[in-house]
Amino acid sequence: MVIDSLQFNGPCTCGRSHRMETELCVVESGCLKKLNDYLDKYGLTGCTAAVYDENTYQATADRHPRVSYEIVLPSEGLHADERSVALLQRQLPSQVQLIIAVGAGSIHDIVRYCAYHAGVAFVSCPTAASVDGFCASVAAMTWHGCKKTMTAAAPRIVIADTDIIRRAPVYLAKSGFGDMVGKYVSLTEWKIGHLLTGEFYCRRIADMTRNATEAVVRSAQGILRGEEAAYENLMYGLLLSGLAMQMMGNSRPASGAEHHISHMIEMEPAGLGIRSDALHGEKVGVGTLLAMEEYRRLADLAEPVFRDYAPYTEAEIRALFAHKTEELLLENAKDAASGITAQTLRANWEAICREIRSIPDVESLRQLYETLGVKSRLPDIQVPEDAAAELLRCSPMVRNRLTLMRLRKCLVQGEA
Known part of the structure; x- marks a missing residue:
């Protein structure tokens, strides 16, 4: 399953012209082994760092990409907060031009935040279908105890290897399901906001988010059976939700x-x-x-x-x-x-x-x-x-x- 973001770019019937930073999403078995090929194809070369936590480093041991630096953060107590950001920033060489996140939600938010503030490119490699933020251009951070949505880098490309994702503990996929069904509420509230205040509303963004949510719900029981199609649908929905946020410019359709x-x-x-x-x-x-x-x-x-x-x-x-x-x-x-x-x-x-x-x-x-x-x-x-x-x-x-x-x-x- 390949998502070419060019299909979402350009003028829309809502009156705006949408543009996304993410150029490509791949959701396929074994695609992480081809990551270096994708990096070359999209001109993502130069000094590169791959960031893992201890668990995802082991989970992807047979398909680590070739990079200049590997950074492995501790799994225990790792959260998307100011402490973890400081930990990664201390380890990132100043000459790095591209950061690859290999992990789930916390690793991605930490990396995308650091990539944005370093002014470098970011590539996403999800290892679990656990959250909807892989494609987002914001990071959900707990900053000095307060929950904040902070400006961050959107991924240039996303490589989601279903071999790895299906091997992740099933409770992570159930978490992703929970994140997706929330769209029923967030989309309704967006429409209500439009009714009450004339807030900007794009039917195309709303429809693509709703359709992705319904596809996840329809195939959800296949997750328990480990069906690749169910995991593909879940990952597709999670990625599409992030792309919708990019098109919107904020998290309104998804939160x-x-x-x-x-x-x-x-x-x-x-x-x-x-x-x-x-x-x-x-x-x-x-x-x-x-x-x-x-x-x-x-x-x-x-x-x-x-x-x-x-x-x-x-x-x-x-x-x-x-x-x-x-x-x-x-x-x-x-x-x-x-x-x-x-x-x-x-x-x-x-x-x-x-x-x-x-x-x-x-x-x-x-x-x-x-x-x-x-x-x-x-x-x-x-x-x-x-x-x-x-x-x-x-x-x-x-x-x-x-x-x-x-x-x-x-x-x-x-x-x-």
């Missing part, structure tokens, strides 16, 4: 309330006293079901009563996030929902409810989770069930984006 719930858990707010070692996609998968259930409840309100939007106060933020308050005050300084009035919501509520009801039935999706053995409830990710109400109420604080979860503050019966 909504379900990701904000995940981000809030990852930030370990002092006021909630929660901590989870679950993978990003596992948390997103649980957040997806929480958001879907809540949105369906809102759509079923018999006589909703609306009020003008009121931003989060410093007291609300400080009660949960303590020493991280200043970062979150800065994040929410220009509130994405400011100016949303009761009248605006009332006039658009019927259309909003139609969008909510276009999301797949939450119980059918929950049954698929159970069939696949995908984590579906907060206790599955070490978060107590009674934290749900605060996660729904406060997760919009972590990312200043217009979501229906943020707009629950405008419904008198919204925060049940």
